[in-house]
Structure formats: structure tokens, C-alpha cells
Amino acid sequence: MAVTDAQSTQQALQADQLISRMDRVPVSRFHARVVGTLGAGTFFDAFDIVSIATVLSAVSATYGLSSSQAGLLVSAGFLGQAAGAIGFGLVSERLGRRRVFLAALVVMGVFALISAVSWSSTSLGALRMIQGFGLGAEVPVASALLGEFVSARQRGRVTVLYKLASPLGNLATSLTAAALLASTSPETAWRLLFAIGGAPLLVALAAWRLLPESPRVLIRRGQLAAAERIVTAMETAAGTATSAPVPDTPAGSAPGADLAATRHTELLSPQYRRRTVTAWVLWFTVFFALLGGTAWMPSLYVKRVGVSPATASLLSGAVTLASIALIIVVGATVDRVGRRRWFLTGYTISLVGALLAVALGVTGLLHTWPALLVSGGLMLLGVSAIDPLVYAYTAEIYPTRMRSWGTLSASSWRGFAAVLAPSVIGALVDNGIAFVFGLFAAVLVVGLAVTARFGMETKQAPLEELGQ
16 A cells, blocks of 8 residues: 555656646747647638528528528537537547547538538538537637647736637638629529638648647556657757756645536536636627637628629628637737736627617617728627637636536637627628617626636636636
């Protein structure tokens, strides 16, 4: 027994030293490879999520859908995302981050290709729902994985800037849809767009070779030799490798590696309940506005202010470009300014846009595309800026044993919000745009109030410290 205790103590010490070494490694080409691989998956995740929105009018024309039916079609994909986030989340701590990421990419790619040859609106909705299982898991698990590779000083910047892949994917969808709609028939355009969404299968092949598992996951599994190899590769790439032993950390001076077992119900334990509820509110409110607005803005441009579908896609692309610029600003400053302050800023920007749209709608001035672009674009800009922070923040507030589960389960509220938003908007839009943006404003007020009251700051703190 004495030998076993000694071995256990030595393994715990080695695990703590590996964590300490990881947190001293600066960003290097190793991280660039991880970001590039994860970013490619996230790019096509975003491409596939908004593809239905950019060609919704064309799909509706093909299958003769009403506004309410079109809303239900959009909601089907988001319902799949909610289910996928919970389903993958339940097994993610056992399977590991890397396997969940690969599985999500395969589901995304296969069902994107099949949806391109759908034969009815019912079949398309079912296929989009199944594809959503992968879409709901990919970005949350990628964010959790990436954050576990980056030191506390740079984690916010790297994870936020990695998430630029999402608006870039959105932009690519808008531009591709505009080109296809302008050059082919509406039905051919949307089928080709969905077929392009099969590209995650190629990303999965690359990730199989290039993407390592998180050393923190390997440490929890007792695979210390495998974790050692990855940490050494990180140090070598950064030019910080040394043959000298890492000094022992004085007892009690810093939290050690998380080696405890995963308990799924721990999310709602007294220790984590407040941060869990705050994260759920963040996910629901941010993505109710972001995905609901993104899904319906192109159709609002077409049906309410009379622009062509191709022009609507270009206007959506302009908002995406502005979002990219603001996300770069957030990424450059988040490790100094902090997550909480940026959350409050983003909510405020978005709320101003929603209230402006309500005022213009009530006064009858929201009938031109510039008015809709400014007010609706401002609302989307605010939530787009904090979209990456939602992922990064959620992956920071839990310990390693439930980081993936916590992030994925929280992200299911994105799916629930996105299921509800298009359907409700589809029902409200015929009553006037002011009603739609009034709903957005109410949801944003809730998110702003909860975050201001309960949001915790996580900037530049080690993951092991935040997880306590």
C-alpha cells in the first residue's frame, strides 16, 4: 500500500508539473496548427448554420412555404443542434475533446451533402435536424479544447480570434449565396450551397492527422506519457524546451491538475449553480438575437423593403464585415478589459439597435433598406461581437472534469433559443417589424441584467484556479 501511495503522489506531482509547464508556454506555431484545424471546422459550421437563412426565400419558392412554415424549417436545424449539444456533452468527458470534434465534423458533412438532394420540405427539415447534431457540438467542444492549450495570459485573445472563423464562414455563405442566386435558378442555387457544406468531411481527414488531444484530458485519464509528449512538442515549437526539471510547486500555492471523476449533476451543485445559470442565460439571450436576426434579416430585406435576394445577401455580408472588425477589437483587448465588461458593452450596442428598430417601425420609417440595415445591423453587431466570448467564457468557468460537458450543455440553450426565435418571428413578422424587434429588446434586457449582476470575471486566471 505504501508503494501505491508513493506512486500516486508521484503521478499527482507529475500532473501538476505538466499543467504548470503548459501555462508557461507562449503562443507558437503549435497553437497556430491547432487554431487552423479547429478554425476550419468552425468556418464550415458557421457556413452550414446560416446557409438555410441566405437561401430561405429560394427554398420557400421551391416548396411553396408560408412564413410560418419557413420558420419551422429553420427551427428544425436548431432543434438538432440543441439535441446534439446535450447528447455529445453527456459522452464528451469519456470520449475526449478530439473524438467529439471529429464525430461532429463527419455528421455535419454527410448530412449537408444529403440535404442538397432533399425531395420535400419535410425531408429537408429532417436532414437539417440530423445535421444539427454535429453543428451543435463542433464549436463548443473546439472552444473547450483550444482553451486548454493556451496560457492564462493569452487565452482570451486566442480563443476570441479563433472564433473569427464563424463570421468569416457567415460571410462566405452570404457571398456564395449571392453569386449562386445571381447566376443560376433559385432551386439550383440552394442545392449547390448545401452541397458545398459537405466540406467538413475534408476537414475531418486533416484533423485526424493534425489535431492532438488536450493534455489536460490525457492527464485525467492517467496517460501522463502521452501528455508529456504533447507538452514537450508545445515547448519545442515555442523555443522554451529545457532539459532542467520543473521546480516543484509549493503546496497550496496554486491549484493542481483536476483528477476528480466527472459527475454530470455537479453543474447545478451549490458551488457551480450560479455560474451555470448565468452561462445558460448568456447562451439563450445572445443567440436568440443573433441567430433569430441572422435567420430572418435576408427575408425581411426581400419581403419588407423590396430588395432582390442577391442584394439581401450582400447587405447581410456588410454587417458580417463590420462584426469581424469589432471581434478583432474584442480579441485584441479582452485579456486587459476583461470578459464581463465586453459582455455588457455588446449587450448595450445590440439593445440600442433593437430599440431603434422599434422606434422606426412604430413611426413607419422602417420601410427602406438603409433604415433596416442600420437598426437591425446594429443589433446583430452587438451580439456578434460577444458571440466568441460566450464560448470562451463558458469553457473557463468549469474544471477539466466537466469543461466539455458544461460548455456543450450550456450551448444547448443556443439551440433552444434558435428553435424558438425563427418560429416566433415567423408568427410575429406579419404583424409588423416593430413587434419582432420589441421581442429582441426584451430578451436582450434580461441578458444584460443577469450578466451585470452575476457574471464573474475570468481574465488572465489559470483554468485550474477558475474551476475551483
